[in-house]
Amino acid sequence: MDLMEKNLELVEIQKLEGHTDRVWSVAWNPVSSHADGVSPILASCSGDNTVRIWEQSSLSRSWTCKTVLEETHTRTVRSCAWSPSGELLATASFDGTTGIWKNYGSEFECVATLEGHENEVKSVSWNASGSYLATCSRDKSVWIWEGLEGNEYDCAAVLSEHTQDVKMVQWHPTMDVLFSCSYDDTIKVWWSQGDDGEFECVQTLGESNNGHSSTVWAISFNAAGDKMVTCSDDRTLKIWGTDIARMQSGEEYVPWTHLCTLSGYHDRTIYSAHWSRDDIIASGAGDDAIRLFVDSKDDSVDGPSYNLLLKKNKAHDNDVNCVQWSRSEGDQLLASASDDGMVKIWQVATKP
Amino acid sequence: MSMLYTVMILKKVLESELWFTVLHRKIKPLAVEARLRNREKKKMTLGLINANPVVQAKKERLVRTQPDQYRDDGVDPLDIYEYVRDIRDPEHPYTLEQLSVLSEESVTVDDQLDRILIKFTPTVQHCSMATIIGLCLRAKLKECLPLHYKVDILVSPGSHADEDSVNKQLNDKERVAAAMENPNLRQLVDECIYSDEI
Numbered sequence: 001m002d003l004m005e006k007n008l009e010l011v012e013i014q015k016l017e018g019h020t021d022r023v024w025s026v027a028w029n030p031v032s033s034h035a036d037g038v039s040p041i042l043a044s045c046s047g048d049n050t051v052r053i054w055e056q057s058s059l060s061r062s063w064t065c066k067t068v069l070e071e072t073h074t075r076t077v078r079s080c081a082w083s084p085s086g087e088l089l090a091t092a093s094f095d096g097t098t099g100i101w102k103n104y105g106s107e108f109e110c111v112a113t114l115e116g117h118e119n120e121v122k123s124v125s126w127n128a129s130g131s132y133l134a135t136c137s138r139d140k141s142v143w144i145w146e147g148l149e150g151n152e153y154d155c156a157a158v159l160s161e162h163t164q165d166v167k168m169v170q171w172h173p174t175m176d177v178l179f180s181c182s183y184d185d186t187i188k189v190w191w192s193q194g195d196d197g198e199f200e201c202v203q204t205l206g207e208s209n210n211g212h213s214s215t216v217w218a219i220s221f222n223a224a225g226d227k228m229v230t231c232s233d234d235r236t237l238k239i240w241g242t243d244i245a246r247m248q249s250g251e252e253y254v255p256w257t258h259l260c261t262l263s264g265y266h267d268r269t270i271y272s273a274h275w276s277r278d279d280i281i282a283s284g285a286g287d288d289a290i291r292l293f294v295d296s297k298d299d300s301v302d303g304p305s306y307n308l309l310l311k312k313n314k315a316h317d318n319d320v321n322c323v324q325w326s327r328s329e330g331d332q333l334l335a336s337a338s339d340d341g342m343v344k345i346w347q348v349a350t351k352p
Numbered sequence: 353m354s355m356l357y358t359v360m361i362l363k364k365v366l367e368s369e370l371w372f373t374v375l376h377r378k379i380k381p382l383a384v385e386a387r388l389r390n391r392e393k394k395k396m397t398l399g400l401i402n403a404n405p406v407v408q409a410k411k412e413r414l415v416r417t418q419p420d421q422y423r424d425d426g427v428d429p430l431d432i433y434e435y436v437r438d439i440r441d442p443e444h445p446y447t448l449e450q451l452s453v454l455s456e457e458s459v460t461v462d463d464q465l466d467r468i469l470i471k472f473t474p475t476v477q478h479c480s481m482a483t484i485i486g487l488c489l490r491a492k493l494k495e496c497l498p499l500h501y502k503v504d505i506l507v508s509p510g511s512h513a514d515e516d517s518v519n520k521q522l523n524d525k526e527r528v529a530a531a532m533e534n535p536n537l538r539q540l541v542d543e544c545i546y547s548d549e550i
Contacts, residue, residue: 022529047529075533078526094530120530138530165527183524215524233524268502286502318499319525340499 003280003294003309007351010290010312013333016054016343018065021047023337025079025322031086040326041066042335043089044343045077051091051101053108054343063345072099072110079123079168084130094120098135100151111151116143116158127171127178132156134178136166142180142190144199157199159190170219175248179228181216187230187240191253202253205230205240210258212238220275227259229281231270237262237283237293239304259303265291265311268319276325276332280309280348284320284336289313292348316340355543402443402476407450427501429459432468435496440547441475442484442540451475453485466501468493473508482512484540486522487531492545 029041042054042063051069056062075094082089089108091099098121100112117137124135133145133153144157164184171178178190178199189203205211214233221228226244231237239260247254268286275281281293292309316338326333334346433456437449448454453472460469470489474482486505493503505522507515521527531537 076529094533122526138527167526183520183527215520288500 002297004296004307008292008310008348009351010292010310010315010334010346011349013345013347014063016042016044016052016063016065016345017341018052018068019044019046019048019050019341019343021076022318022339022341023047023321023343024076026324026335026337026343027080027082027089028324028326028335029082029086030084030327031082040328040333041086042343042345043080043082044335044337045080045091046341047076049073049075049077049093051077051080051089052343067106067108069099069101069108069110072113073097075120078121081124081126083126084128088130090124090126090133092121092124092135096121096137098124098133098145100133100153102151112153114143114145114153116155117141122166123168123170125169125171125178127176128174129176132171132176134169134171134180136169136180138165140164140166140182142166142169142178142188144178144190159199159201161188161201161204162186167216168218170221173221173223173225174244175225177253179219181219181230183215185212185214185216185232185234187211187216187219189253189256194251203255205256205258210238210261212236215269217270218272218274220273220281222275222279223277227275228256229273229275231273231283233269235263235266235268235270237265237270237273237281237306239306241304260305262293262306265293265308271320272322272324274323274325276334277327278332280325280332281306282323282325282334284315284323284338286319288316288318288320288338290315290320290323290334290336290346312346315346316342316344355540402479405441405444405446405451405475407444407446408452426463427461427466427468427497429461429468430456432459432461432470432493432497436470436489436492438547439485439488439492440544442481442488442544448472448485468497468501468503470503470505471508472505473511477511477513479512482507482514482518483521484537484544486518487528487537488541488544490522490528491532491541 023044023046026044032038032041039058040056045051053066054063055066073093073095077091077093080091087103089101096117098114099110101108102111118139120138121135126133136142140162142159145153146156162182162184164182166180166182169180181187187205188201190199191202192199212232212234216230216232218231227241229239240256241259242256243254266285270283270285272284283291290312293306294309296305296307298305318339320336320338322337324335336344438447441451458471489505506519
C-alpha cells in the first residue's frame with residue numbers, strides 16, 4: 001500500500017535525557033537490533049564534550065544510558081560513527097582530534113586518537129568494509145585514514161580542494177567513493193582509480209550543476225546507493241542520482257546528476273537528512289521540526305518527485321541537529337538530536 | 353590593560369584571515385604580550401582599526417507609557433534592545449549604542465514565529481571587529497532569552513565591505529559554537545557583555 005495513502009504519524013517512543021548541553025549527532029550501532037538477539041544501541045554526542053551510549057532493554061523496551069564516554073575530548077564532540085562491525089566507535093571533536101573507542105561489552109576504551117587536523121573536526125565516516133575512515137574539518141581538508149594492526153591508523157590521504165569549512169563526509173554505501181559537503185556550498189566526490197590509485201576529486205556539485213546556494217550540511221544515500229539526498233542552509237533538499245550499475249561494473253567514474261529539488265517545505269536551515277531502508281527521507285531543521293518525504297512514484301518524464309509525507313512540529317524545543325533511521329529490518333525507528341539537549345526515539349505509525 | 357592586549361592579539365589574527373581561524377594552539381600569549389609591551393610605548397591608539405570613533409552621548413532611558421502592543425508572553429523589541437544597547441565595543445570604551453552600532457531600530461521581532469532579527473552597523477566598512485560584535489550579541493541574548501527564540505544577526509545592508517561573508521559566519525551556529533569554545537574569544541566577549549555601566 002502506498003505510504004501516502006496511509007494516515008501516518010510520528011510517535012515519540014522515548015525522550016533520552018542526560019546530556020548537559022546541545023546534542024549534535026546520533027548514530028545507531030549497525031549490528032545490534034532485537035532481531036539479532038542483541039539490544040539496539042545508539043550513540044549520541046554533545047557540546048558537553050561527552051558521548052553517551054544508550055541501550056534498549058529487550059524486556060522493558062525502555063532506553064537507558066549504558067555508559068558515558070568522557071574525559072577524552074576537551075571540547076564539543078560533533079559527530080560519531082560506528083564501524084560496520086559495530087565494534088568501534090569513532091568520535092569527531094572540536095578539539096581537533098578523532099577518537100577511536102573499542103566496545104568491550106559494558107565498557108568503552110579509547111584505543112586511538114587521530115591527530116592532524118588544524119582545527120575542529122566536524123565529521124567522521126567509515127567505508128562499507130571498515131578499512132577506511134574519513135574525517136573533515138574547518139581547516140578545509142578531508143583526511144582518509146587506514147586502519148592497521150594494533151589500533152594504529154595511518155593517514156592515507158589529505159584532500160584539500162574545498163575552499164571552506166567541510167561540514168560532513170560520507171562514504172558511499174557499497175563502493176569506496178567518498179563524498180564531502182561544505183560551507184563553500186559544494187559537494188565533492190573523491191575517487192581513486194584501481195587499487196593503488198590516489199584519491200582525487202572527480203566531481204564537484206555546485207550551483208552550476210543545480211547545486212545548493214549556501215552551506216551544505218549533510219549527505220545521505222539510499223540503500224541501493226544510486227541516489228543521495230543533500231540538505232542545506234538554503235532551505236532545500238536536493239536529490240541526486242547516478243547509474244550505479246555502470247559505475248560498479250566499469251573502471252571509470254560515472255558522474256552524479258541533479259534529479260530534483262524540494263523547496264518551500266523548510267523556512268530555516270536544514271541540518272540533517274537521512275534516507276531510510278524503506279525509502280523515506282527524514283529531515284531535521286532549525287525550526288524544531290522533523291519532516292518525512294517519500295517518492296511520489298509519479299512516472300513523469302522530468303524525473304522523480306517527492307511528496308511531504310508528514311511534518312512533526314515542535315519535535316524538539318529547539319533546532320533538530322540530526323535525524324537517523326535505525327538500520328534494523330522491520331520496525332523503523334528514528335532517532336533525533338537537538339539543541340534542547342535531548343535525544344528522542346520515534347516510530348512511524350498509522351493513526352488510530 | 354589586559355583587554356587591550358587581547359584585542360591586539362585578535363587584531364593580528366583578523367588582519368590575516370577572518371577571525372574564525374583563531375587557533376588557540378598557535379597563540380603564544382607570553383611572546384605576544386612581550387611584543388605588545390614594547391609597542392605600547394609607541395602609542396597604542398595607532399593600532400586601532402578605528403582610532404577616532406564618533407561617539408554619541410548616552411541616551412536617556414525612556415519609560416514607556418503606551419500600552420504594550422505585543423502579546424503578554426511575547427518579547428518586545430525594545431526589551432531586547434535593553435539587553436544589548438550597553439554591550440561594550442571590543443575596541444573602544446563605549447557602548448554599541450554610543451557608537452551608533454545599535455539603535456532602537458536594530459531589533460525586529462516576528463511574534464508569530466518567535467524570531468528576532470538584529471541588524472547592526474559597524475563603525476567602518478572594513479571593520480574586522482564586526483564578527484566579534486556579532487558574537488557578543490549572540491552571547492548576550494542567549495543568556496537573556498527563552499531557549500526557543502531564533503535569532504538572526506546581520507550587518508546593516510551596505511555597511512560592511514564583506515557583508516555576505518560576515519553574515520554567513522554569524523548565522524552558522526556550528527561556527528559560532530566553536531568560536532565560543534575558544535578561550536581567548538570567550539574572554540573578550542565576556543568583557544564586552546559584562547562590562548559595568550560607563
